[in-house]
Amino acid sequence: MRGGGGNRGIEMVGRWRGGDDRVRRGDIVEWRKVRIGMKNRPGGFYTLGDPDHTAVIVLDAVPSTTTSVEDGCDLSPADLGILVVVEQSVGRLPKKTEYDLSMLEEGEMWIYRPIGIQAYLGISGITSQSPEELAGVLLRLE
Numbered sequence: 001m002r003g004g005g006g007n008r009g010i011e012m013v014g015r016w017r018g019g020d021d022r023v024r025r026g027d028i029v030e031w032r033k034v035r036i037g038m039k040n041r042p043g044g045f046y047t048l049g050d051p052d053h054t055a056v057i058v059l060d061a062v063p064s065t066t067t068s069v070e071d072g073c074d075l076s077p078a079d080l081g082i083l084v085v086v087e088q089s090v091g092r093l094p095k096k097t098e099y100d101l102s103m104l105e106e107g108e109m110w111i112y113r114p115i116g117i118q119a120y121l122g123i124s125g126i127t128s129q130s131p132e133e134l135a136g137v138l139l140r141l142e
Contacts, residue, residue: 014075023061034107055087078102
């Protein structure tokens, strides 16, 4: 999704991909040079992703469109409403933050869904083994 709207009056465009009808808890959001206004602090804003910034979504977000979302349809970031994430920056503890995407003014964002290799590649029967199980014990400390 590309920003450039919010209070600046420029249309924002996004493209919905995948077969789900919502952004789900556990999805990943990537921000690049994003500016999001703060509703509770007029004139205040968040700057995210300068350099790039990643966060984990912790609450489902259902698009508030009049029609259902489907793969390839256009979607405004504002249709997602409030995105609740947990994020961490260098030297700071992780924190939970809410971003109102109707206040997105500029920048780019992507939302990804982690998918396990079994589902992604259609492989079944994958098991894990420790190095000791594969090659025998190389060193045993007693």
